[in-house]
Structures are given as C-alpha cells and as structure tokens.
Amino acid sequence: MKFIKRSTRQQPRLSLILLDWSVRESFHLLQYLRQQTVPRDAFEVIIIEYYDRESPALREFAGDVDTWLLLEMPRDCLYHKHLMYNAGIVLARGDILMIGDSDAMVRPSFVAAILDAFARDSKQVLHLDQFRNHRRDLYPFSYPSFDEVLGEGCVNNRGGKTAGVLDTEDPIHRRNYGACMCTGRADVIAIGGADEHIDYLGHICGPYDMTFRLVNRGYREVWHESEFTYHTWHPGQAGEDNYQGPHDGRQLSTTALEALISGRIVPLVENAAIASLRRGEAPAEDVLLARLIDPEAVRRWQAAPQRATAAETGRAPDRLIYRGHTLERRGGTWTARPVLAAPGDLYEAAELARVKAMIDAAAPLWLAPVSAAGSLFMLADRLWERMVVDRRRAARAGR
Amino acid sequence: MFSAFLRKWRHRTDFLARETAYEARGLASLLAALAFASAGKEPILILVAAPAQARFLSRIAPRLCRASCDVRVVADLPTLDQCLSDVAGQPTRVLLAGELYARFHARLAAEVRAGTLAVA
Numbered sequence: 001m002k003f004i005k006r007s008t009r010q011q012p013r014l015s016l017i018l019l020d021w022s023v024r025e026s027f028h029l030l031q032y033l034r035q036q037t038v039p040r041d042a043f044e045v046i047i048i049e050y051y052d053r054e055s056p057a058l059r060e061f062a063g064d065v066d067t068w069l070l071l072e073m074p075r076d077c078l079y080h081k082h083l084m085y086n087a088g089i090v091l092a093r094g095d096i097l098m099i100g101d102s103d104a105m106v107r108p109s110f111v112a113a114i115l116d117a118f119a120r121d122s123k124q125v126l127h128l129d130q131f132r133n134h135r136r137d138l139y140p141f142s143y144p145s146f147d148e149v150l151g152e153g154c155v156n157n158r159g160g161k162t163a164g165v166l167d168t169e170d171p172i173h174r175r176n177y178g179a180c181m182c183t184g185r186a187d188v189i190a191i192g193g194a195d196e197h198i199d200y201l202g203h204i205c206g207p208y209d210m211t212f213r214l215v216n217r218g219y220r221e222v223w224h225e226s227e228f229t230y231h232t233w234h235p236g237q238a239g240e241d242n243y244q245g246p247h248d249g250r251q252l253s254t255t256a257l258e259a260l261i262s263g264r265i266v267p268l269v270e271n272a273a274i275a276s277l278r279r280g281e282a283p284a285e286d287v288l289l290a291r292l293i294d295p296e297a298v299r300r301w302q303a304a305p306q307r308a309t310a311a312e313t314g315r316a317p318d319r320l321i322y323r324g325h326t327l328e329r330r331g332g333t334w335t336a337r338p339v340l341a342a343p344g345d346l347y348e349a350a351e352l353a354r355v356k357a358m359i360d361a362a363a364p365l366w367l368a369p370v371s372a373a374g375s376l377f378m379l380a381d382r383l384w385e386r387m388v389v390d391r392r393r394a395a396r397a398g399r
Numbered sequence: 400m401f402s403a404f405l406r407k408w409r410h411r412t413d414f415l416a417r418e419t420a421y422e423a424r425g426l427a428s429l430l431a432a433l434a435f436a437s438a439g440k441e442p443i444l445i446l447v448a449a450p451a452q453a454r455f456l457s458r459i460a461p462r463l464c465r466a467s468c469d470v471r472v473v474a475d476l477p478t479l480d481q482c483l484s485d486v487a488g489q490p491t492r493v494l495l496a497g498e499l500y501a502r503f504h505a506r507l508a509a510e511v512r513a514g515t516l517a518v519a
Contacts, residue, residue: 168476169475249417249420249421249424250421261516261518321428321518323427323428323431323435324428324430324431324432324433324434324435325431325435338432338435338436339432339435339494339517339518340432340433340435340436340444340492340494340517341435341436359435362435363431363434363435364434366434366463367430367431367434370430370459370463371423371426371427371430371431374423374426374427374430374452374455375419375423375426375427377451377454377455378419378422378423378426378451378452378455379419379423381451381454381455382415382418382419382422382451383415385451386415
C-alpha cells in the first residue's frame with residue numbers, strides 16, 4: 001500500500017471516492033469538479049487504485065486530488081471494487097460519501113445538489129442516474145458539450161430526464177446504481193461497509209449492495225430528479241470480458257438481491273478495518289489501513305480464474321436457487337428445500353452435484369418438456385410482439 | 400452500408416436471444432417451483448410473472464400445480480395490488496421468479512415480512 005498524496009483538507013463535507021484498477025483512460029470528472037459552485041474546501045477527492053499503477057491520465061489532474069492511494073494488490077488478483085470502497089470509507093473525512101464514476105461529466109451544480117439533499121434529509125441513500133451516449137466518435141473523450149451528450153446517440157434521454165428515473169416498472173435494472181451513490185459515512189460504517197464476499201469479485205458488484213442494506217435498515221432510497229451524471233462511450237464499458245460473479249442475467253448481483261429479499265443488513269464478509277470503526281475503537285489511520293486487506297481473502301481472489309464467470313468455474317455461492325429449490329450450504333452440508341414446500345421436505349448431501357442429482361431424479365416427467373415448450377412460447381411471443389404488435393402500434397401512431 | 404445493416408440486425412437478434420433466454424430461465428424456475436409445491440399448504444397461490452410468462456402460465460399453471468390450490472397469475476403492479484386485497488386475511492402464498500423481485504420488491508415488502516413470499 002502506498003500513498004501518492006494524503007489529504008490535508010480540514011473539514012470537507014463531502015468525500016468523493018473514485019476507483020481505478022489500472023484500466024481508466026480518463027479522469028475527466030476532475031475537470032468538471034473544478035467548476036463547482038461550492039467552495040473547493042467543501043469536498044475532497046479520494047482516488048483508490050487497486051494495483052500499483054500511477055495512472056498517467058490522473059497525472060494531469062494531480063493537483064485536484066486530495067488523497068491518492070495505491071493498494072498494490074498482486075497483479076494476478078482480480079479486482080474487488082468493494083475493497084476499494086472500504087479503503088475510501090476508511091480514508092474519508094467528510095460526513096457524506098459519494099461513490100461513483102470517475103469518467104463521467106457533471107454540471108457545476110453537482111456537489112451543491114448532493115449537499116442540499118443531505119441538508120434536507122440526512123437519513124437517505126441518494127442516487128444520481130446517468131445519461132449514456134453510445135456515439136463512438138466521442139471517444140477518446142474530448143469534452144463535448146452537455147447538449148451534445150444529450151443529443152444524437154444518447155440512449156436514455158426522455159425530455160431531459162433519464163429513462164430510468166421515469167421508469168416505475170423495473171427501476172432496479174433500468175437505473176444506473178453505480179453512477180453515483182451518496183450516503184452518510186457513519187451510516188455506511190454502521191451497516192459494516194461494503195460486503196467483501198467473493199461473489200462481488202470482478203464486474204458484478206456495486207454500491208447498490210450498500211444501498212439495499214441501508215434500505216433494510218430503514219433509510220430512504222432517493223433518486224435525484226434534476227441532477228444527473230453524463231457518460232460517453234469507451235471500449236470495455238459494461239464490464240466486457242471481465243470476470244463475473246453470480247448475477248440475475250441482467251448484471252445485477254443475486255447476492256445483493258438476496259440481501260434485499262431477506263432484509264439482511266450486515267455484510268456476508270465484513271472488512272476488519274470497517275469493523276473496528278463500527279465498534280467505535282477509533283484506532284489511528286495507519287492501524288486501520290494495516291487491517292484493511294485480508295491476506296487470506298487475497299489468496300482466494302487470486303485463485304479465481306481470469307475472464308470467466310462463476311458458473312464456468314464451477315464455484316458456487318453458499319445459497320442458490322435450483323429447479324424450484326433453495327440450496328444452502330451450512331458447514332459441510334448442502335441442504336435443498338422446495339421454495340413452495342412444507343417444513344421437512346429436505347434433501348441433504350455433502351456435495352452440491354449430489355443434491356442437484358437428487359432434485360433432478362425427483363422432478364416429474366412433464367417438467368422438462370413443459371419448460372422447453374415455455375421457452376418456445378417466449379420466443380414466439382417476443383417475435384409476435386416485435387414483428388406484429390410493434391408495427392401495428394407504429395402504424396396507428398403514424399395515422 | 401451493408402455492414403451497418405448487418406451490425407444493426409446482429410444487435411437486434413442478440414438482444415432478442417438474450418431477452419428470451421432471460422425470460423425462459425425465469426419461467427423454468429417458476430414451473431420447477433410449482434412442480435415441487437407441497438400439497439396442503441396455503442390454498443391460494445399468486446404467481447407474479449413477466450407479461451409473456453404470465454400468458455403461458457395462466458393457461459397451464461393451475462393444471463400443473465401438485466398442491467391443489469387456487470392459482471392466480473399476475474403480471475403488473477395494479478393487478479397484484481388488486482389480487483392481494485381480494486385475498487386479504489386468507490392464507491396466501493406469493494411466488495415470483497427471482498429476477499422479478501427487483502421490479503416488485505417495494506410492493507411485496509409486507510409479504511416478505513409475513514413470510515409468505517417465495518422466490519423461485
């Protein structure tokens with residue numbers, strides 16, 4: 001672990017935690033932070049680099065960075081953003097934290113909007129959604145105007161608001177939870193910080209893990225209706241070719257969803273430094289930092305192969321759903337319970353494959369053909385919708 | 400121009416395949432949960448599904464459910480609200496595919512607390 005810079009800012013109200021794992025080509029958020037309407041002392045900028053790279057892209061903004069920490073994790077260890085969040089939480093001096101994209105554009109009112117929102121209600125998790133423009137000619141980033149980003153190529157601009165903020169059907173998938181999340185530092189410490197479970201290794205992760213657990217604790221999840229961030233296309237966005245832990249098919253962690261479903265507040269794996277803060281031990285910052293990285297966890301993360309999904313590796317989480325059963329590992333035993341079952345309907349075995357085989361053997365004969373028929377129905381339904389219903393709708397609208 | 404046309408159609412078919420696979424997986428989970436449902440549990444079962452899943456399930460689910468119960472299939476929040484108020488006070492079980500939980504979680508929080516929500 002190595003500090004390139006350490007904050008000397010006395011009492012910032014907001015700490016912006018920005019991450020890199022030797023991949024960022026641009027930190028242009030920092031350019032926009034120069035133009036904020038609030039005094040510069042109102043916020044601090046913390047950069048956490050997972051490996052040991054002193055990003056050349058960050059050099060031009062070095063004067064705008066307050067704390068710049070290289071975690072110096074081994075190069076063969078996959079990135080775990082939640083460890084970086086926890087490092088930021090430990091180092092932050094502001095009462096309010098912001099975790100978000102470092103390659104986004106923000107308007108001059110960005111910091112003021114966050115501070116105003118927390119002045120009105122401190123017990124909230126505030127999210128700002130993101131406009132996304134997929135035009136390739138805006139790469140490499142060349143400081144387009146906000147109007148340009150909102151114009152041609154913008155995939156989610158609905159009259160000056162994001163489609164996600166306006167969406168009431170499926171907000172969890174349509175809003176960008178990772179774009180910008182803000183909450184109180186003390187509150188996030190109280191729930192044990194970001195969860196360092198191995199399921200969050202690689203691309204499937206995000207501050208929504210903390211959002212969901214804060215909501216379970218009684219905090220309001222609020223989406224700002226007038227302040228947004230703005231993102232332009234770059235190669236490798238959306239975690240292309242990255243390792244992915246368990247997710248629901250739409251890149252949302254099923255482990256985080258499980259927390260939401262079960263009402264869980266505490267993380268599955270708590271960082272030792274955050275635990276010290278939560279217990280009110282208040283050791284010196286260097287002592288906390290010494291506790292930040294668990295060598296045993298690093299070995300586990302190193303063992304996860306590069307560029308593969310959790311399913312491909314055969315590694316299973318401790319809890320999963322399989323053919324209408326909830327499978328749980330407790331101690332050395334896997335237990336399977338039908339989700340619509342009377343107590344006592346259980347399968348048990350030491351190995352996951354064995355439990356799955358028991359379920360397969362007990363499945364009624366009609367299940368496989370009916371599921372296959374269902375898949376065909378889904379495909380036919382989608383094609384009908386696309387080729388007939390949508391065209392009729394368009395024709396009616398044109399009339 | 401031809402490559403742009405191909406790219407556009409590739410994008411469309413990719414999207415179609417991904418979305419179909421996603422919904423088909425959810426449907427298979429719901430069918431499996433129904434296949435293993437125990438008899439003698441709550442007499443009313445509300446299935447929360449995506450619209451296309453609901454169109455399939457409403458035809459077939461009542462016949463497949465091993466537990467003899469009144470199966471109702473809903474695909475949107477207003478219908479779910481109506482259904483929950485219709486059965487208020489009666490022992491009810493709500494089942495939904497895991498990926499739909501995100502969409503309905505705010506409405507179903509009470510069912511989670513009451514322990515009547517099952518996620519397939």
